[in-house]
Amino acid sequence: MQYRCIIFPVIITFLKGAFSEYCRAYWDASYVRQRGFNCPAKIRLVGKVDVYCCESLETPGDRECCNDRTRSVYHRDMTYGEELLKLYLPALVLAGMLVMFGILYSLMQPKNAEVKHEIIGD
Numbered sequence: 001m002q003y004r005c006i007i008f009p010v011i012i013t014f015l016k017g018a019f020s021e022y023c024r025a026y027w028d029a030s031y032v033r034q035r036g037f038n039c040p041a042k043i044r045l046v047g048k049v050d051v052y053c054c055e056s057l058e059t060p061g062d063r064e065c066c067n068d069r070t071r072s073v074y075h076r077d078m079t080y081g082e083e084l085l086k087l088y089l090p091a092l093v094l095a096g097m098l099v100m101f102g103i104l105y106s107l108m109q110p111k112n113a114e115v116k117h118e119i120i121g122d
Contacts, residue, residue: 021065021074023053029061039065 025036039051052072056062063073 021051021053021072023063023065023073026063029059034062 021039023037023039026034028034039053051065051067052069053063053074054066054068054071055073056064066072
């Protein structure tokens, strides 16, 4: 019962960070190392992230969260199709493996004609 108080906040924190873009640590214009931070994200039905890690417009060299994909530090050169492929590729691989194992399992099963039943007589 008391572990529930610890586990749920940890799970919520993990999920909150899993659905956001992370701005990695960087050196600003004054050569001061800035820590990395998460940008809050909104997930749409197609899986597109609305908030990106961008270069700051006010202070060059700094980073901030923005929702303009063209200013993104990490997704600037990526097309939307590549972004979707990167998002859904693990699910496609797992689904393909599941189908492959299903087909192999059905091929390894003996056919009805191959099954030999022994009749025990009196």
